[in-house]
Amino acid sequence: xxxxEFKHTVFFWLKNPDNKKDRDVFETSLFYFIKNSKFIKTKHxxxxxxxxxxxxxxxxxxxxxxxxNNKEDHDKYQNESNHHKFLEECSKLWTKVVVYxxxxxx
Amino acid sequence: xxxxEFKHTVFFWLKNPDNKKDRDVFETSLFYFIKNSKFIKTKHxxxxxxxxxxxxxxxxxxxxxxxxNNKEDHDKYQNESNHHKFLEECSKLWTKVVVYxxxxxx
Numbered sequence: 370x371x372x373x374e375f376k377h378t379v380f381f382w383l384k385n386p387d388n389k390k391d392r393d394v395f396e397t398s399l400f401y402f403i404k405n406s407k408f409i410k411t412k413h414x415x416x417x418x419x420x421x422x423x424x425x426x427x428x429x430x431x432x433x434x435x436x437x438n439n440k441e442d443h444d445k446y447q448n449e450s451n452h453h454k455f456l457e458e459c460s461k462l463w464t465k466v467v468v469y470x471x472x473x474x475x
Numbered sequence: 476x477x478x479x480e481f482k483h484t485v486f487f488w489l490k491n492p493d494n495k496k497d498r499d500v501f502e503t504s505l506f507y508f509i510k511n512s513k514f515i516k517t518k519h520x521x522x523x524x525x526x527x528x529x530x531x532x533x534x535x536x537x538x539x540x541x542x543x544n545n546k547e548d549h550d551k552y553q554n555e556s557n558h559h560k561f562l563e564e565c566s567k568l569w570t571k572v573v574v575y576x577x578x579x580x581x
Contacts, residue, residue, distance in 0.1 A: 376519050376540055378484055380575060400581070411517070413482050415577025418546060425574045432577045434482055434540060440524060468531045469486060471521025471538045475506070 374410075374473035375437040377446075380429040382465040391462050395431065398458045402451040408442040409435050430463075440472070480516075480579035481543040483552075486535040488571040497568050501537065504564045508557040514548040515541050536569075546578070 385391050396414075403412055413434040417427035437443040446452065491497045502520075509518055519540040523533040543549040552558065 374519060375524060376521055376538070378538075378540065378575075396580075403581075412581065413480060413542065413577070413579050414581050415482055415579055418481060418549075418576035418578045420546075420549075420576045422574070424572050425576060427576070429575065432482070432484075432575060434484065434577075436519065440526075443524075443526075466530050468528070469484075469535065469538060470524035470526045470531060470533070471519070471540075472524045473519050473521055474502075475509075475518060475520050 372439050375440045375443045376469075376471045376473065377433075377435045377437065377443055378469045378471075379433040380467045381431045381433070381463050382428065383430040383462050384464050385462075386430040392430075395459050395462055398455050399431070399433070402449075402455040403433075403435075405451055406446055406449055408437060408446040408449070410438055410442075411436045443470070478545050481546045481549045482575075482577045482579065483539075483541045483543065483549055484575045484577075485539040486573045487537045487539070487569050488534065489536040489568050490570050491568075492536040498536075501565050501568055504561050505537070505539070508555075508561040509539075509541075511557055512552055512555055514543060514552040514555070516544055516548075517542045549576070 383391055399414060415432040417429065489497055505520060509520065521538040523535065
């Protein structure tokens with residue numbers, strides 16, 4: 370099996386990014402899922418930083434940046450029951466999601 | 476100083492993504508810069524993975540995902556001389572760059 374690091378990066382745009390209840394539901398569900406995943410190597414759940422050059426997109430509400438030891442671990446993560454639970458609980462809260470998956474070449 | 480992890484994520488779309496010489500110039504310059512930075516905590520230079528769900532954008536040529544101990548280290552990285560050298564050598568090679576900066580809330 371190929372052991373190149375797999376990076377899974379997601380940006381979420383919530384319908385109501387200033388609604389505290391929506392944010393609480395989203396954070397609680399995502400934190401639970403991420404903290405209990407068996408396959409994640411490193412994790413970062415982010416909000417936009419205070420930077421503002423022209424090339425920066427800071428319009429998103431939350432980011433998720435996960436690394437896995439390999440694509441196989443990522444694929445197992447996609448099928449964890451807590452992942453499906455998170456999507457059921459939270460997909461109604463967002464208007465847009467963009468995912469970038471990449472393989473490390475360093 | 477606030478010690479929340481800062482994540483700097485960049486996607487590059489090269490003008491000629493299939494041109495080996497352009498890729499070699501880009502990779503050589505980026506690798507040199509990243510390997511010699513004094514401020515980066517973790518690093519990932521990626522190419523699109525073999526995943527293809529509807530929400531996935533795999534149109535980019537290269538990704539860069541860097542973490543820093545805090546925003547101050549990121550700001551110093553932005554001003555490293557090798558960073559400026561990379562931009563001089565390579566900005567002509569791409570048509571589009573998108574940057575997402577985020578602060579960890581985990």
